[in-house]
Amino acid sequence: MKNIQATFEFSLELQKFQSYFYCQKGKTFKISHKKQDVFLDDFMIFKINMLLKEDEIEDTLNALDCKMSVGLYFIKKVDELQKRFTDMQLVKSHTVTLHFNLHKGIHDHLNINFNLCHCSTLSMIVHGLLVALDKPVISKWYKRILPDRWTKTKIPTLQSAVFGKTFKKKLSEDGNRSVIKDSYLQHAYRLHYKLCSCLLRSLDGLYSYYDKSSKSLPKSTKVQFQLKKIPDVKDQLTKLCEKVKEVKDSESLAEQIDTDLKQLCADLSSSWKQFLKFCVKNRLEAFVEGEHQKIKERIFGESFFSTEHPQKAALTYPENFAQNRLKICQELQKSNIMSNPKHALECPDMDRIMSSSPVIFEDRYVDPVTEGNIWFFQNNIRTRQRELIALRHIDLSERFLQNKANTITKLWKQDDLPEDSAKVRTCSRKNDFIQVPRNEQKFNGKPSSTLNEGIHLVIFVHGLGGSSFDLLKAKQYISTGLPDNNVEFLRSSSNEDHTFGDIDFMGKRLLEEILQYIKNEHLNISRISFVGFSLGNLIIRSVLWRPEFQTYLSKLHTYLSLAGPHLGNLYNSSSLVNIGLLFEQRRQRSVSLLQIAGGDHSDPRQTFLYKLSKKPGLQYFKNVVLVGSLQDYFTTYHSARIEMCKPALKKNEPAIVYNEMIQNIIFPVLENKDCSLVRYDVAFALPRTIASFIGRTAHIAFIDSHRFLEKFFQSAGLKYFQ
CATH class of the missing domain: 3.40.50.1820 (Alpha/Beta hydrolase fold, catalytic domain)
Incomplete structure (x- = not known):
């Protein structure tokens, strides 16, 4: 029975619409020439209620995927711009998947590409959080749109939600108080622990993200909205559980559990509203995009390999390269690295061909090659065939890595490498990735400081x-x-x-x-x-x-x-x-x-x-x-x-x-x-x-x-x- 109602809120910020090609007039703005940007600065709040089984609360929340459809509409004539939305023509839509995490919530950036004849990009940021856990409530909106069905829906009482659907009151022998069976009592304790734990973790994750993002702001920036740091989650949870165990009466126990949950939900809701004000005031798009780029670099680095060869190798037959690379791809597939979602926001239908990222091998031909024969491989691949591949953890020299990272794992089959097989480096560090300029730098119209004129x-x-x-x-x-x-x-x-x-x-x-x-x-x-x-x-x-x-x-x-x-x-x-x-x-x-x-x-x-x-x-x-x-x-x-x-x-x-x-x-x-x-x-x-x-x-x-x-x-x- 689904007797717990979870409430989520998602903040959607539409930042910028970038047109790379001639485009027709848009929904609330018009594009009159190519390479034009429109700063939308449009904020929306979505609220989602869903019912959960009490024994699967955490697993369900961490496995939650929400779908959001984003469409591009247009009309042909300027004088039609103020017409009804239903009169506009849909030219392209994408479905964005939101992967929810109980502790981290959702804080991510995504560029949605509208290709073909409407070549343009929509930049968006989504923040999402679990803001409440409570017994199910039928809203007035639900009653209004489904008047015939809501009356048939059974809403559990507070005590049945706390003690279980089979709970019945029993009086003591003297008839002065109610008696709770131990099984019902343990059910109430477990439920209280689970719900409080989820709410506290959600609140802790929100504060952690707020603390990290606020530190990224310039020192001259005055932060007007301060989130109150909660005590240690474990200590706070222990105190709440001990307090509940002191109550023995069924009605008082149910009310105490309800009070704790409402207080945590109120704190969470208040902090969430403060956080949204903080986001609007301080413009966090640079920070969110930076965090998104870091994750993207790590994902790309897991399946991008760079090798340096002597120039003479460009004219010879690389006998074992195809076989070795096939083995690497097989190991990647076994480890499920390529298929697991890493970003909170994904738009799978932007790619109609592949469901996961490809593996790319880079062969550079230089003369001379001064380093020894080493194959480097990413450190989160676990081989299943020890007789095929050896794993070893080594330190990296500055020649390979010029940033804070100092360790990596290598993966090779020694017998398959030729004598002058050259060095191989992974592309998982920051310096290997092309840093795409920020929006403020790319589209400000200022002359570029390039070495070449023209x-x-x-x-x-x-x-x-x-x-x-x-x-x-x-x-x-x-x-x-x-x-x-x-x-x-x-x-x-x-x-x-x-x-x-x-x-x-x-x-x-x-x-x-x-x-x-x-x-x-x-x-x-x-x-x-x-x-x-x-x-x-x-x-x-x-x-x-x-x-x-x-x-x-x-x-x-x-x-x-x-x-x-x-x-x-x-x-x-x-x-x-x-x-x-x-x-x-x-x-x-x-x-x-x-x-x-x-x-x-x-x-x-x-x-x-x-x-x-x-x-x-x-x-x-x-x-x-x-x-x-x-x-x-x-x-x-x-x-x-x-x-x-x-x-x-x-x-x-x-x-x-x-x-x-x-x-x-x-x-x-x-x-x-x-x-x-x-x-x-x-x-x-x-x-x-x-x-x-x-x-x-x-x-x-x-x-x-x-x-x-x-x-x-x-x-x-x-x-x-x-």
Whole structure:
């Protein structure tokens, strides 16, 4: 029987609406140009009542998940802005999950992204707390909306709620007082202890958060609202329990328990109201966002691994790397690190592909490597296969870590490591993460203090059958972390209707589009970066060698390749994908698919891909970043990362040509001391579907997965554009 009523209150603060793209007029405000911010400063209080079983109170509270729907509405004309809300059109909505914790409550920040044609972000903060535990009460609101049902609802009396539903009064032999059976008495004591404990823990958690947040304020800030610190929770609980045990009469005992609960609820409610006033007065968004970012860095660090290799390793076959990384991913899955929610606020439907964060492996190629052969692994993985992996706790030197953290755990299989296998560092410390500027710094319109004068132009190029909207999410994450006043973004659209044509012609169209954009916008270019997806990477490379682009070669900054088929699909292990691509090539009479397959010429050294590999291009960039996944069969792993694979170790002509292509592309990059080569291996947490089986889901995840894009850019990717 559910005989306890819990009351929760949630404070929702809508901070800022940020528009990155042209947007229609909004619900209570209008957006007239891109990159416009609207400070909402809108506060709302939600109250939730729910019934609990007395023997499952704490477990139920800690497992409580609430759902909140956040929608973006619009109308087309300015004169319609004052119309009724029901006249507005819903263009996008997200469901936010609130994970409640009895002791900590909810104090979290969340950015909700509204993508596609309404590319914008809503910044919000939620504070939540358990404010009351009492016997069930039927509210007037419930009576009003359900008049026929409330009369049938049995409301327990105070004594039945305290002593149990089977409790009946019994008089003593002299008839002067009531007698309580020991079982009923113990039931009352247990109930009193549980409810008081929950309320005290909720109050203690609120004060702890208040104390921590108030200390983060500038010393010059005068805190007008002071929360009263409660005594030690255990001592306070002990005193309340001892006081109750002194009462023997059933009516007096029930009243005493009721009095204690009402007093604690009153204290909790008063402190909660004071805390909300404190939040409104002191603007805690910077503190809440900072705490959210710390948790995010820790989560990302649990599944981000960085390895440094000697430069010569970029041209060799990494025999054991795939197997070792597969074992690491398996250990992560067994430990459930990737699936457990860490944030109080989550928006799962922003990512339609994955339910948990991917594992990312970073391979950096430097010369020379001075450290020994060490594999580092996060310290909260517990291996289940001792014969496979050894765990050991070690201290870190300042070379690896330049902050307060001083310990980490390493995880390796010694026999699998080559002699010059290089050092590996974890990305769990603060210095490895890109610090996204605060809202006040990002959108104040002040000139950026960058070393380079002029505009940094970032160009996005879509893949086969794609459009300029394909890389919109990637553009949004980059634009959020870069100063807005010296960065321009061009999402290429010149090849949207021509991706089945000749890649060389597509390169010409892209070049014309770039030059025309620079001319029309009167841009003084200081740096140019490219972000390509799938086929788009080959289109980008076909631009770099052209004479018309020679003027900008010295300004090339970063080349980010997401699943680019640089070496074609010669050694694709998926026969289903090979058959499908062959069928699509013949059905569409696609020249580009024929070029990727290497079937455009009988002589492999006369094919488009081989000729392209011999032309200059990537070595002019400061950063060459290649991203691939073993789960992606549409673009093979080794082709995306431009590296050797096992079938290419053979001595036949296709393997020799394959090796030559790798040498042609990578060797000039390694020769340029000012060019940094980085490869990324992404292991996605994908559902078991047909699309995942054939590799399509992993392929699309590079541009459509919120979890991957957020983790990649905040962990590493954003620094290449700064």
